Amino acid sequence: MDDVGALGLARVERTKSVLQWVDIAIIVGNAQDFDHYEEDLIHEAIQLGTPTILALNKASLYPASSTFLDKIHTLGLPFVQTDAQDRLGVDDLRQAIITLAADHIPKDRLLVGDLVGAGDTVVLVTPIDTGAPKGRLILPQVQAIRELLDAHAKCFVVQQDKVSECLNELRNPPKLVMADSQVIMDVAAQTPENIPLTTFSIQMAYSKSDVIAMAEGTAALASLQDGDRVLICETCSHHPQKDDIGRVKIPRWLRQKTGKNLEIEVAVGKDFPIDLSPYKVLIQCGGCVV
Amino acid sequence: MDDVGALGLARVERTKSVLQWVDIAIIVGNAQDFDHYEEDLIHEAIQLGTPTILALNKASLYPASSTFLDKIHTLGLPFVQTDAQDRLGVDDLRQAIITLAADHIPKDRLLVGDLVGAGDTVVLVTPIDTGAPKGRLILPQVQAIRELLDAHAKCFVVQQDKVSECLNELRNPPKLVMADSQVIMDVAAQTPENIPLTTFSIQMAYSKSDVIAMAEGTAALASLQDGDRVLICETCSHHPQKDDIGRVKIPRWLRQKTGKNLEIEVAVGKDFPIDLSPYKVLIQCGGCVV
Numbered sequence: 230m231d232d233v234g235a236l237g238l239a240r241v242e243r244t245k246s247v248l249q250w251v252d253i254a255i256i257v258g259n260a261q262d263f264d265h266y267e268e269d270l271i272h273e274a275i276q277l278g279t280p281t282i283l284a285l286n287k288a289s290l291y292p293a294s295s296t297f298l299d300k301i302h303t304l305g306l307p308f309v310q311t312d313a314q315d316r317l318g319v320d321d322l323r324q325a326i327i328t329l330a331a332d333h334i335p336k337d338r339l340l341v342g343d344l345v346g347a348g349d350t351v352v353l354v355t356p357i358d359t360g361a362p363k364g365r366l367i368l369p370q371v372q373a374i375r376e377l378l379d380a381h382a383k384c385f386v387v388q389q390d391k392v393s394e395c396l397n398e399l400r401n402p403p404k405l406v407m408a409d410s411q412v413i414m415d416v417a418a419q420t421p422e423n424i425p426l427t428t429f430s431i432q433m434a435y436s437k438s439d440v441i442a443m444a445e446g447t448a449a450l451a452s453l454q455d456g457d458r459v460l461i462c463e464t465c466s467h468h469p470q471k472d473d474i475g476r477v478k479i480p481r482w483l484r485q486k487t488g489k490n491l492e493i494e495v496a497v498g499k500d501f502p503i504d505l506s507p508y509k510v511l512i513q514c515g516g517c518v519v
Numbered sequence: 520m521d522d523v524g525a526l527g528l529a530r531v532e533r534t535k536s537v538l539q540w541v542d543i544a545i546i547v548g549n550a551q552d553f554d555h556y557e558e559d560l561i562h563e564a565i566q567l568g569t570p571t572i573l574a575l576n577k578a579s580l581y582p583a584s585s586t587f588l589d590k591i592h593t594l595g596l597p598f599v600q601t602d603a604q605d606r607l608g609v610d611d612l613r614q615a616i617i618t619l620a621a622d623h624i625p626k627d628r629l630l631v632g633d634l635v636g637a638g639d640t641v642v643l644v645t646p647i648d649t650g651a652p653k654g655r656l657i658l659p660q661v662q663a664i665r666e667l668l669d670a671h672a673k674c675f676v677v678q679q680d681k682v683s684e685c686l687n688e689l690r691n692p693p694k695l696v697m698a699d700s701q702v703i704m705d706v707a708a709q710t711p712e713n714i715p716l717t718t719f720s721i722q723m724a725y726s727k728s729d730v731i732a733m734a735e736g737t738a739a740l741a742s743l744q745d746g747d748r749v750l751i752c753e754t755c756s757h758h759p760q761k762d763d764i765g766r767v768k769i770p771r772w773l774r775q776k777t778g779k780n781l782e783i784e785v786a787v788g789k790d791f792p793i794d795l796s797p798y799k800v801l802i803q804c805g806g807c808v809v
């Protein structure tokens with residue numbers, strides 16, 4: 230961190246705000262220029278519970294004294310002595326990152342594989358639209374099939390025009406029907422009420438986030454009033470498309486469903502406002518890609 | 520072609536032999552140094568029926584006279600004037616290659632999609648072994664599912680331990696069971712005689728070659744005698760593995776099955792002998808990857 234002057238201070242503030250959402254922090258200092266800035270940052274990381282590694286760089290140039298190392302030890306952080314120039318300790322740093330990641334980064338839940346047991350039958354409904362890659366399936370479809378095979382379940386894959394035919398062909402109702410959300414209305418019409426029905430999108434939310442909290446959030450949309458501010462947090466990294474989901478479709482659906490005159494804003498990437506209190510609802514778009 | 524001297528002549532011969540199996544030939548000459556070597560090569564390509572484009576390169580340096588272009592026209596080949604240095608005509612050459620490829624390179628047959636009709640049920644048996652990519656399916660499995668979906672067939676995907684369960688679950692027998700060849704004996708034991716059974720490998724052969732000729736070739740193995748020479752043509756581009764299919768497994772199987780004392784040789788890539796007459800059988804290994 231360039232921590233001198235007004236701009237330096239702003240940089241320090243920005244770094245500290247970033248500490249709140251990074252998966253792992255690597256604080257790089259050196260034995261020569263280690264002062265209260267580094268110490269503050271380390272204390273902040275510890276307070277926030279951010280998994281942190283301290284890299285004492287320039288170790289060949291400024292070897293750490295045993296007094297200094299004792300002080301570092303008391304911080305209770307994993308630390309590595311490195312030297313970027315002669316690549317000293319770089320492998321140790323890599324190993325420290327791997328260890329920290331394995332211990333601290335929560336794994337995604339499965340898409341669907343943990344909802345079934347060996348021998349269960351699951352119907353996957355996978356329309357082949359013009360966006361489907363030539364001769365391939367899209368990744369969530371392949372992932373779902375693989376998880377079901379790993380669970381030793383039986384996986385019946387069909388397009389949406391064959392759902393009732395497929396259900397009639399089975400002697401027993403499937404454990405679950407999982408359909409691409411773009412054909413869900415069609416699939417719902419073909420699926421008896423007693424068979425659980427879900428979408429790839431819902432399962433993606435189940436895999437990557439707290440689907441109960443998301444359902445509560447969805448229910449909260451009904452309470453929106455005229456003039457309420459809604460922030461769409463766009464996580465997706467690709468360029469906005471025509472009829473973009475985050476910028477066009479979700480605002481349109483929100484206005485249609487609520488019938489309210491909403492103030493809808495879009496924030497991109499991690500740069501959403503520090504003060505979220507003016508917003509009645511936050512909607513994350515593109516969480517499937519992160 | 521460096522066509523001068525003894526080595527040059529050898530190069531010319533080699534180029535001509537390559538002409539027999541290339542998909543598309545691009546003969547590069549220029550208006551200044553165009554002589555009987557280029558003409559011979561062009562006539563040879565025409566005679567062999569090799570789809571050929573003539574690139575008249577160095578066009579900026581040696582512009583072609585109208586007399587020369589008239590002569591080129593009479594050859595009846597698509598030709599493009601290019602200059603590699605200033606990139607003149609490079610896009611035209613690309614377009615000519617695309618056009619020629621679209622017209623002349625035969626498409627692979629489908630793996631399985633053309634053997635079924637809308638509504639047919641196919642059982643795919645896809646073991647998940649240690650070689651399976653994490654969270655994914657291997658490509659032929661994905662291709663097969665996609666082709667079946669494209670055909671609006673119903674695709675029942677299971678591991679080998681669920682085949683009879685899967686068949687019992689269906690009210691009607693499937694049109695086809697298609698299993699990974701490593702589990703075919705197990706799957707065959709679970710599949711009633713009246714249900715057609717095939718492997719991914721057989722379907723790959725069906726897709727990429729003349730499966731009837733291959734079946735005849737397989738039958739011919741029974742006629743091998745002691746001392747017969749067999750050539751294994753290794754097409755695969757990866758490094759030979761321990762227990763390599765082409766170098767270890769196929770020779771072992773051949774000797775076991777025939778009980779004969781065979782002379783088995785391996786030729787790699789395109790470099791198999793010009794004279795194939797000493798061989799009783801040629802076996803291509805790795806055709807799945809080309």
